[in-house]
Amino acid sequence: MMQVLPIHSDAPTKESPSPGRLIVLTGPSGVGKGTLMQALLKRHPELYYSVSVTTRSPRPGEINGENYYFISRTKFEQLVSQGEFLEWAEFAGNYYGTPREAVLNQVRSGNLVVLEIELKGARQIRTSFPSALSIFILPPSLNELESRIRGRAQDSEEAIARRLRRAQEEIQAADEFDVQIVNDDLETALKAIEATLFG
Numbered sequence: 219m220m221q222v223l224p225i226h227s228d229a230p231t232k233e234s235p236s237p238g239r240l241i242v243l244t245g246p247s248g249v250g251k252g253t254l255m256q257a258l259l260k261r262h263p264e265l266y267y268s269v270s271v272t273t274r275s276p277r278p279g280e281i282n283g284e285n286y287y288f289i290s291r292t293k294f295e296q297l298v299s300q301g302e303f304l305e306w307a308e309f310a311g312n313y314y315g316t317p318r319e320a321v322l323n324q325v326r327s328g329n330l331v332v333l334e335i336e337l338k339g340a341r342q343i344r345t346s347f348p349s350a351l352s353i354f355i356l357p358p359s360l361n362e363l364e365s366r367i368r369g370r371a372q373d374s375e376e377a378i379a380r381r382l383r384r385a386q387e388e389i390q391a392a393d394e395f396d397v398q399i400v401n402d403d404l405e406t407a408l409k410a411i412e413a414t415l416f417g
C-alpha cells in the first residue's frame with residue numbers, strides 16, 4: 219500500500235534543477251498507452267514507471283501496487299488535501315493521481331520517469347515541469363479507438379460512452395504536447411517513442 223507521507227509546506231509546485239527527467243505519455247483512453255508502456259519497460263528496464271493512485275475498482279487481473287494503488291474516495295481526498303499528488307484529476311467518474319514524493323525522488327536520482335496519465339493531469343505537469351517531455355498518443359481513427367475499448371471488454375456501456383466522449387475532447391488537445399505519435403502499428407509507434415526518448 220502507498221506510504222502516507224508527511225505534509226511539506228515547501229513542496230515544489232515549479233520544477234527545480236535535477237538530473238533526471240519527467241516523461242508524460244498521454245492520449246485518449248483505449249489508444250494503447252498501457253500496451254506501449256509495458257513494451258517500453260520490457261525493452262528499457264531502466265525507465266521508472268510511476269504507479270498511480272485511483273478510486274476506480276480493480277479490473278480482473280489488476281494488482282494493487284502494480285497496476286494502481288486502489289483506494290477509497292475519502293482516502294484520495296485526504297491525500298489531495300495533504301499535497302501528496304504531483305497532479306491529479308477526475309476521469310470518467312473516478313479520481314486518478316500521481317504520487318509526488320516517489321516521482322520526485324526518482325527524478326532527483328537522475329532517472330527517466332514515465333507518467334501515463336490523462337489530459338488534465340498532463341496539462342498540470344506541463345505547467346509545473348516545463349522541461350518534462352510530453353508525448354500524445356493518437357488512434358488511427360475514432361472507430362478503431364472504440365473497437366479497442368470494446369475489445370478490452372473491461373468497461374460498462376456507460377463507461378465506454380463516457381470515455382469516447384472524453385476522447386474527442388482529448389484528441390483536439392494533441393497539438394499542445396511536444397510530440398504526437400499515431401498508434402496504428404504497435405511496433406512502429408514503439409520505435410517512434412524510442413526515437414523521441416533516446417534519439
Ligand SMILES: Nc1ncnc2c1ncn2[C@@H]1O[C@H](COP(=O)(O)OP(=O)(O)OP(=O)(O)O)[C@@H](O)[C@H]1O
Pocket residue numbers: 245246247248249250251252253254366367369370401402403404
Ligand atoms: N497498435 C495497436 N493495434 C491494435 N490494438 C492495440 C494496439 N495498441 C493497443 N491495442 C489494444 O487496445 C486496447 C486498449 O489498450 P490499452 O489498455 O493499452 O489502452 P490505454 O490507452 O492504456 O487505455 P486507458 O487509458 O483506458 O488505460 C487493448 O486491448 C490493447 O491490446
Ligand SMILES: Nc1nc2c(ncn2[C@@H]2O[C@H](COP(=O)(O)O)[C@@H](O)[C@H]2O)c(=O)[nH]1
Pocket residue numbers: 245246247251270271274305306307309314315316334335336337338339340
Ligand atoms: N491525471 C491522471 N490520469 C491518470 C493517472 N493514472 C492513469 N490515468 C489515466 O486515467 C485514464 C483512465 O485509466 P483506466 O486505467 O481507468 O482506463 C487513462 O487515460 C489513464 O492514462 C494519474 O495518475 N493521473
